[in-house]
Amino acid sequence: MSTATQTIDNPADPTAGLPTSIRVSDVSLYYGAAQALKSIHMEVPQKKVTAFIGPSGCGKSTLLRCFNRMNDLIDNVRITGLIELEGQDIHAPEVNVAQLRRRVGMVFQRPNPFPKSIFENVAYGMRIQGGIPRSELEDRVEWSLKMAALWEEVKDRLKETALGLSGGQQQRLVIARAVAVQPSVLLLDEPASALDPISTLKIEELIHQLKDNYTIAIVTHNMQQAARVSDFTAFLYLGELIEFGATQQIFTNPKKKRTEDYITGRYG
Amino acid sequence: MTGQESPGMRSWFRSGEPWVWMNAAAVALSILAVVGILSLIAINGFAHFWPRDVAQLEVTAGDHAGTLLGEVVDSDSLDRQRYIEATGDESLPADVAMISRLLVKTGNRRLNPPDFRWVFEQHIANTSWPNDVIAIERTEWGNAYGFIEAVTTREGTVTGEASFEALIAEIEAAEALREEIVTLQRGSLQSINASLERLRLEDRRIELDLTLDEDARVAALSDTQSRRQTLQAEYATEENRLRELAGGFEGRSITLRLADGRTEELPLITIVRAWQPNALSTAGKLAHYARSVWLFLSEDPREANTEGGIFPALFGTVLMVLLMSVLVTPFGVIAALYLREYAKQGPFVRLIRIAVNNLAGVPSIVYGVFGLGFFVYFLGGSIDQLFFPEALPAPTFGTPGLMWASLTLALLTVPVVIVSTEEGLTRIPRSVREGSLALGATKAETLFRVILPMASPAILTGVILAVARAAGEVAPLMLVGVVKLAPTLPLDGVFPFLHLDRKFMHLGFHIYDVGFQSPNVEAARPLVYATTLLLVFIIVMLNLTAIMLRSRLEQRYRGVEG
Numbered sequence: 001m002s003t004a005t006q007t008i009d010n011p012a013d014p015t016a017g018l019p020t021s022i023r024v025s026d027v028s029l030y031y032g033a034a035q036a037l038k039s040i041h042m043e044v045p046q047k048k049v050t051a052f053i054g055p056s057g058c059g060k061s062t063l064l065r066c067f068n069r070m071n072d073l074i075d076n077v078r079i080t081g082l083i084e085l086e087g088q089d090i091h092a093p094e095v096n097v098a099q100l101r102r103r104v105g106m107v108f109q110r111p112n113p114f115p116k117s118i119f120e121n122v123a124y125g126m127r128i129q130g131g132i133p134r135s136e137l138e139d140r141v142e143w144s145l146k147m148a149a150l151w152e153e154v155k156d157r158l159k160e161t162a163l164g165l166s167g168g169q170q171q172r173l174v175i176a177r178a179v180a181v182q183p184s185v186l187l188l189d190e191p192a193s194a195l196d197p198i199s200t201l202k203i204e205e206l207i208h209q210l211k212d213n214y215t216i217a218i219v220t221h222n223m224q225q226a227a228r229v230s231d232f233t234a235f236l237y238l239g240e241l242i243e244f245g246a247t248q249q250i251f252t253n254p255k256k257k258r259t260e261d262y263i264t265g266r267y268g
Numbered sequence: 269m270t271g272q273e274s275p276g277m278r279s280w281f282r283s284g285e286p287w288v289w290m291n292a293a294a295v296a297l298s299i300l301a302v303v304g305i306l307s308l309i310a311i312n313g314f315a316h317f318w319p320r321d322v323a324q325l326e327v328t329a330g331d332h333a334g335t336l337l338g339e340v341v342d343s344d345s346l347d348r349q350r351y352i353e354a355t356g357d358e359s360l361p362a363d364v365a366m367i368s369r370l371l372v373k374t375g376n377r378r379l380n381p382p383d384f385r386w387v388f389e390q391h392i393a394n395t396s397w398p399n400d401v402i403a404i405e406r407t408e409w410g411n412a413y414g415f416i417e418a419v420t421t422r423e424g425t426v427t428g429e430a431s432f433e434a435l436i437a438e439i440e441a442a443e444a445l446r447e448e449i450v451t452l453q454r455g456s457l458q459s460i461n462a463s464l465e466r467l468r469l470e471d472r473r474i475e476l477d478l479t480l481d482e483d484a485r486v487a488a489l490s491d492t493q494s495r496r497q498t499l500q501a502e503y504a505t506e507e508n509r510l511r512e513l514a515g516g517f518e519g520r521s522i523t524l525r526l527a528d529g530r531t532e533e534l535p536l537i538t539i540v541r542a543w544q545p546n547a548l549s550t551a552g553k554l555a556h557y558a559r560s561v562w563l564f565l566s567e568d569p570r571e572a573n574t575e576g577g578i579f580p581a582l583f584g585t586v587l588m589v590l591l592m593s594v595l596v597t598p599f600g601v602i603a604a605l606y607l608r609e610y611a612k613q614g615p616f617v618r619l620i621r622i623a624v625n626n627l628a629g630v631p632s633i634v635y636g637v638f639g640l641g642f643f644v645y646f647l648g649g650s651i652d653q654l655f656f657p658e659a660l661p662a663p664t665f666g667t668p669g670l671m672w673a674s675l676t677l678a679l680l681t682v683p684v685v686i687v688s689t690e691e692g693l694t695r696i697p698r699s700v701r702e703g704s705l706a707l708g709a710t711k712a713e714t715l716f717r718v719i720l721p722m723a724s725p726a727i728l729t730g731v732i733l734a735v736a737r738a739a740g741e742v743a744p745l746m747l748v749g750v751v752k753l754a755p756t757l758p759l760d761g762v763f764p765f766l767h768l769d770r771k772f773m774h775l776g777f778h779i780y781d782v783g784f785q786s787p788n789v790e791a792a793r794p795l796v797y798a799t800t801l802l803l804v805f806i807i808v809m810l811n812l813t814a815i816m817l818r819s820r821l822e823q824r825y826r827g828v829e830g
Binding site for chain 2: 068070073098099101102105106108110112113114115124125127128129161163174177178181
């Protein structure tokens, strides 16, 4: 377990006793000269939902994208510090980025299905891996769609284009697509912000079900959502991790003034 | 404009209405120009195949005095002054200001040239349309007009009423015979010839091969010699069959009585078809018309391209454009992928992009010169030395041909494909790329499985533009492979089937050749219209096919872009 840091004002480690999925030690990130993350220390526990909250531009999405090295795609990004996934440094030279991203799935803010059929969307990741026989492919597509609570709605039109689905259905399809490659971690980057309230509710129910099998990290703007779905909450502000603790504690008894100000709606 | 109207005018100008009217006028003018030129081409092109009636004219004065038989193809009028200059005839009544004249296609170029004559209407004493006049399309010397004197068949000579039916039957028999001859020539004779040529080259290769010792060389040569003898024997048999078939035409002819009373004997072998234009019903004329169009599309050209069909040019154009598309698409797409997806964006890539855009503006003849210098002489010459040394000094690829023409045009059109593919790639939202990468796909897998299919409508747009430009291009082709006459198609039944080294014909060049290099301007003019019409039609068809394909793809990917 990591030592206590200046940024977490909680001498008792909030995730103490829980197995760690992702450990972040002293991670800083720079876009060119601008520093976007400032020496972050935290541990994302296994098979729990961890929410990242904070005002726009605080670096919560950037931190999430560090976990599957999505930031590699952006020019001029520099990361220092150590990120470990189940004990392994994800920036180690022997790590295959594609393999890493199979273990750390990601769902984005806006649904981004491919212009293919529903079936092919879910099968995409498996086809990339290759070597999966047709029958198993079909089973896993069905299983994934059931995991994403979409099976009943689409089972009769798997061959139709995914672009014909509603926004909420598309987002659940994208979750099914991510689940289909059987990752251990799911990163959700504001998964419900582009959806209507009913679709949002469905996504939240889904997150509840998925946490039995997956470690989930979710970025959200919506504090009620964070309170409803997460077990742990991290509050970031201007690239710093201000407070990290059990959701219950963060929302009822925040230790930091800035956390309290944010949660009570004084800024952000 | 008075002072009172001025404020009204000013506010009218301010309202922007005049600009709307000007825009509308500009659009109307453009549409009118396009419709006008298309209808001019279409009317003249379609009219060429209609069987006109043949008039018998009694001309009493002028250069062409006597009896004329022919189609009236054109008319115009001269003013008095030019009439007097042209004829020296001062006897014209003073009140006649304009004199009209007719252009008569009299045919019979061999016995009675010229085959087109201008006749002043006032010199014509009498015009009649005899029902039994006959028009004959011949393999040489153009059309003939006259009356049947006699038809000489194998069974005997037919005259009078039954002679036209006899002639038609004879022509049908001749057609069957001709077809057999062509099948023989293009079939076994051509393949035996190709085999003999291969043997000759093999001999040459054996002679040039320094690794062979004397015994092996003699053995190899005697082997090719024996194979050659077999082939030559086969050739002799086939040639005999050909001679037998050609003998089928012997002693069969038609005797034609011309307008001036002379007779001419036309051998059956020279007759393509015959019809009685004045006796044809409308349905008969339509049938004749359809057959004329078909012959135009399917036959080889004759008589320095002024007669017959344009099939080799049609075939060459389409094949060349298809080959060009096959070459330009992967080339342009790969270049665009590199520029957009892999190259580090910076001033150097920007410079390259500007250069690519400017390449599209280089005059096409420059590409022709480059193609001749680089592809034909350098690349083709090297290929010959490496792979076909036995054929030298006769070049195989070191001479203009289909492949070099397609490559040159691919080079000419590749900027268009690069630019539109790049545009398509930039339009694909980042979220889709990230979605694929987040599932563990590599960049290449993302490109091939998601990005390229999504960019395919844009790629097709580029190909459409490339095809439109390539199909109409003539200047560079004259340097790298197009010739005036090449009845041997670049695609046939002899290995390797697609002969990329052959020269070919092209509709664009055909138009230039027929229109401006032809010895017989009057005969060639309608063919220019017909060929132009066909070229326009082909370009439209090629484009429509690609556009339909694109709209299907767009439908599939709709809702993702933007």
